Amino acid sequence: YNIQYGIDAEYVVWVTVGPQPTDTTTLLPFLQDFEAHFPQKYLNIIADAGYESEENYLYLEQRGQIAYIKPNNYEMSKQRKYQKDIGRRENMEYNADKDFYVCANGKKISVSGERKQKTKTGYETWKTQYSCENCSNCTLKAQCIHGNRSKTPLETRTKHFEISKIFQQKRAEDLERITSKKGIELRVNRSIQSEGTFANVKADLQFRRFLGRGKVNALVESMLMAMAHNIGKMHHKIQSSRSGQYLFPVNNAA
Numbered sequence: 001y002n003i004q005y006g007i008d009a010e011y012v013v014w015v016t017v018g019p020q021p022t023d024t025t026t027l028l029p030f031l032q033d034f035e036a037h038f039p040q041k042y043l044n045i046i047a048d049a050g051y052e053s054e055e056n057y058l059y060l061e062q063r064g065q066i067a068y069i070k071p072n073n074y075e076m077s078k079q080r081k082y083q084k085d086i087g088r089r090e091n092m093e094y095n096a097d098k099d100f101y102v103c104a105n106g107k108k109i110s111v112s113g114e115r116k117q118k119t120k121t122g123y124e125t126w127k128t129q130y131s132c133e134n135c136s137n138c139t140l141k142a143q144c145i146h147g148n149r150s151k152t153p154l155e156t157r158t159k160h161f162e163i164s165k166i167f168q169q170k171r172a173e174d175l176e177r178i179t180s181k182k183g184i185e186l187r188v189n190r191s192i193q194s195e196g197t198f199a200n201v202k203a204d205l206q207f208r209r210f211l212g213r214g215k216v217n218a219l220v221e222s223m224l225m226a227m228a229h230n231i232g233k234m235h236h237k238i239q240s241s242r243s244g245q246y247l248f249p250v251n252n253a254a
C-alpha cells in the first residue's frame with residue numbers, strides 16, 4: 001500500500017491508503033478525499049519531486065491552489081554532468097519566436113510533429129516532437145544521442161526528442177516559486193515536517209509493519225499512528241512553547 005500523510009504545522013491532518021505504486025498519482029486522490037471531508041482547502045500545496053506531473057500542476061491551478069512541487073530533475077539539474085550534457089534539450093539554445101533549438105553542432109532542431117499521449121490515470125497531454133535537420137557525419141553524436149537500446153546503428157541515427165509545452169511552462173513557473181524566499185521556507189519545512197513525521201512513526205514509535213491485512217486495516221493502523229504522533233507532537237510543542245507555530249523559521253537558502 002501507498003500511505004500518504006498530509007502535514008500541517010507538524011500535525012498529520014489527513015491520511016490515505018492507496019494501491020498506487022508511485023507517489024505521482026496519489027496527490028489528486030489524496031486532496032479529493034481530504035476536501036470531500038473538510039470544508040476548507042489549502043492554498044499552498046508543498047510536495048517533493050515524486051509528485052510532479054502536468055496533471056497535478058493543472059489540477060491545482062484550476063482549483064486556485066498554488067503548487068510548490070520540487071521538479072523531478074531539480075537535484076540532477078544542479079550537477080555538472082547534467083549541465084555539460086550536450087544531448088539535453090535544456091542545455092541547447094532555444095529560439096522561442098520560431099520554436100526551434102540549436103544543438104552543439106550548430107544544427108537546427110525543429111518541430112517535426114505532435115502526438116497525443118494518455119497517462120495511466122487517463123489524463124491526456126500533447127507532446128511536441130522535434131528532430132534535427134542533419135545529424136550525418138556529426139562528430140558529437142556519441143555524446144548527443146543517448147539510448148543504447150536502439151537497434152539502429154548510431155551512425156544512421158538522428159536526434160529526436162519530444163516535450164509537453166504545457167508541462168514545461170508549468171514546471172518553469174513552479175521552479176520560480178520554489179526558489180523564491182517563500183518557496184525555500186515552505187520546502188525546508190516540508191522536509192522537516194513531513195520527513196520528520198515518518199521518521200517519528202517508523203523509528204521513534206517503531207511502527208515497521210502492519211498488524212492486520214487489507215486496505216481498511218492499513219488505513220486504521222495508519223490513522224492510529226498519526227493520532228499517536230499528533231498527541232506526542234502537541235505535548236512537545238506545548239513543552240517547547242511552540243503551540244502556535246506553523247513553520248520553522250528558515251535562515252539559510254536551501
Ligand code: SF4
Pocket residue numbers: 103104105106107109132134135136138139140141144145158159
Ligand atoms: S548529433 Fe545531431 S543534434 Fe546532436 S550535436 Fe550532432 S548534429 Fe547536433
